Amino acid sequence: MSSLEEQIAEIEEEIRSTQYNKATQLHVGRLRAKLAVLRLEREKRAHAKGGGGLGYAVRKSGHATVGLVGYPSVGKSTLLNAITGAESEIGAYDFTTLSIIPGMLRYQGASIQILDMPGLVPGAAKGRGRGREVLSVVRSVELILFLIDKDHTDFKGLVDELENAGIRINGRPPKIVVTPADRGGVTVSSTVRITHLADGIAAQIVREFGIHNGSVILREDATADQLIDVLAGNRVYVRAILGVNKSDLLTRPEMEALKARLKPFVPVFVSARSRQGMAELVNAVGKALEFIRVYLKPPGREADLEEPIILRRGDRVEDLLRRLPTDLGVQFKSALVWGRSARFPGQTVGREHLLADEDLITIVIQRGSRPGG
Numbered sequence: 001m002s003s004l005e006e007q008i009a010e011i012e013e014e015i016r017s018t019q020y021n022k023a024t025q026l027h028v029g030r031l032r033a034k035l036a037v038l039r040l041e042r043e044k045r046a047h048a049k050g051g052g053g054l055g056y057a058v059r060k061s062g063h064a065t066v067g068l069v070g071y072p073s074v075g076k077s078t079l080l081n082a083i084t085g086a087e088s089e090i091g092a093y094d095f096t097t098l099s100i101i102p103g104m105l106r107y108q109g110a111s112i113q114i115l116d117m118p119g120l121v122p123g124a125a126k127g128r129g130r131g132r133e134v135l136s137v138v139r140s141v142e143l144i145l146f147l148i149d150k151d152h153t154d155f156k157g158l159v160d161e162l163e164n165a166g167i168r169i170n171g172r173p174p175k176i177v178v179t180p181a182d183r184g185g186v187t188v189s190s191t192v193r194i195t196h197l198a199d200g201i202a203a204q205i206v207r208e209f210g211i212h213n214g215s216v217i218l219r220e221d222a223t224a225d226q227l228i229d230v231l232a233g234n235r236v237y238v239r240a241i242l243g244v245n246k247s248d249l250l251t252r253p254e255m256e257a258l259k260a261r262l263k264p265f266v267p268v269f270v271s272a273r274s275r276q277g278m279a280e281l282v283n284a285v286g287k288a289l290e291f292i293r294v295y296l297k298p299p300g301r302e303a304d305l306e307e308p309i310i311l312r313r314g315d316r317v318e319d320l321l322r323r324l325p326t327d328l329g330v331q332f333k334s335a336l337v338w339g340r341s342a343r344f345p346g347q348t349v350g351r352e353h354l355l356a357d358e359d360l361i362t363i364v365i366q367r368g369s370r371p372g373g
Contacts, residue, residue, distance in 0.1 A: 008038050014031055015031050015035070025224075026204060029205050032225060032228055033209065033228055036228045036231070040232060040234070042126075058100050062104060063289075063310045064113070064312070065114075065140070065141045066113065066142065066143045066144070066145050066285060067115045067117060067137060067141035068115060068116050068147060069145065069162070070119060070120070070146060070148060072119030074149045075245040078272040079116075080101060080103045082272045082278055083114065083278055083282060084105050085103065100115050100117055102114065102115055105285070107282060108286060108291065109310060112285065114145075115137065115141065118130060118134055120134060122157060125162075125165040131161070131165075132165075138165075138238070139167055139238075142238070143239050144240035146159075146242045146243065146265075148245070149246040150250055150254070167236055168237045169238065173229075173237060174227070176217070176222055177216070178217075180211050184214075186207060186212065188202045189217055189218070190217070190218040192218070192219065194222075196221060196223045197218060197222060197223070197224060202218070205224060205227055205231070240265075241288050242265040242267045243268045243269075243277075244269050245271065246273075248276055290314075291312060292313055293308035293309070293311075294309050294360075295307075295360050296309065296360075296363070297360045297362045299364075316354055317353045318351040318352065319355075332364075333364045334349065334364045335350075335364060336362040337353065337360070338360040339360055341354060341356035341359050342359070
């Protein structure tokens with residue numbers, strides 16, 4: 001019987017050597033499902049053994065956390081020091097950073113925690129170079145800032161390590177619902193026309209995960225990999241941007257060639273040592289995090305425009321209440337909103353109202369309620 005790693009390697013090689021077409025769709029789908037199941041088993045065994053070493057303890061703070069991800073010696077520590085003033089050791093050799101170094105960046109009233117992490121090496125997802133510990137931290141951030149330089153341009157290798165660890169870059173959870181049952185076999189239905197998971201492929205993939213009875217509802221034309229992600233259940237979806245460090249050593253033709261290679265990413269060219277491109281990079285980070293600023297307006301008084309409450313695009317009144325004293329959330333009756341999210345000035349809204357940047361908000365509490373009582 002082959003070892004777990006040998007089985008994984010054999011299936012990886014078979015997938016690489018199989019030409020993907022209509023005739024091989026089912027076979028490749030089953031192989032990918034088998035591979036995902038084996039990788040999950042590898043993760044389970046690694047956790048049972050303690051993950052191969054101590055993990056990194058990171059206390060998150062600020063309005064969002066950004067993880068610096070790159071190969072060793074691409075200048076992550078220099079970049080952290082340049083944009084936050086943090087003290088991260090710098091050296092012209094691999095693995096200078098042996099722990100997680102946090103720094104704080106201020107951006108339009110928001111506090112952004114930047115984490116300088118040990119560089120990733122090939123095989124990080126399998127645990128090489130404390131890769132599992134680093135990747136566990138990456139899974140918890142709100143934004144990934146990839147950093148490469150002129151000597152480390154294998155950006156796809158970085159993305160592949162994260163993908164192998166269940167981190168999906170600039171993606172979203174698939175619109176798929178899988179519901180196991182006690183009997184009846186596997187049924188597959190869809191609300192759209194499906195092309196990737198037709199002809200029994202979806203049902204076969206589900207069975208590879210040990211589900212022999214249940215339903216699969218596809219609400220988009222999902223791929224086999226997307227269905228596998230749903231079945232694996234340990235995927236995270238994280239937004240990412242890309243910086244190219246030491247760009248002062250690149251010629252214009254080299255920059256243009258890199259731009260073409262790195263699509264669909266639009267890289268920000270910087271030099272952390274000379275501070276070149278720092279403003280552009282900070283703006284790219286802030287834009288990617290999609291902050292919105294809302295202002296509290298006490299009843300009968302003007303709003304305090306000096307102290308915004310920082311939220312994220314897509315947040316609702318409920319999310320705002322979580323940032324306020326607990327009593328206000330308990331006593332909340334409604335909110336009055338002025339701004340772009342309101343249909344008219346002073347609109348009365350509930351907890352599910354979607355907020356917009358620069359909204360003014362008055363919290364209305366239930367009659368007879370008082371803070372702390």
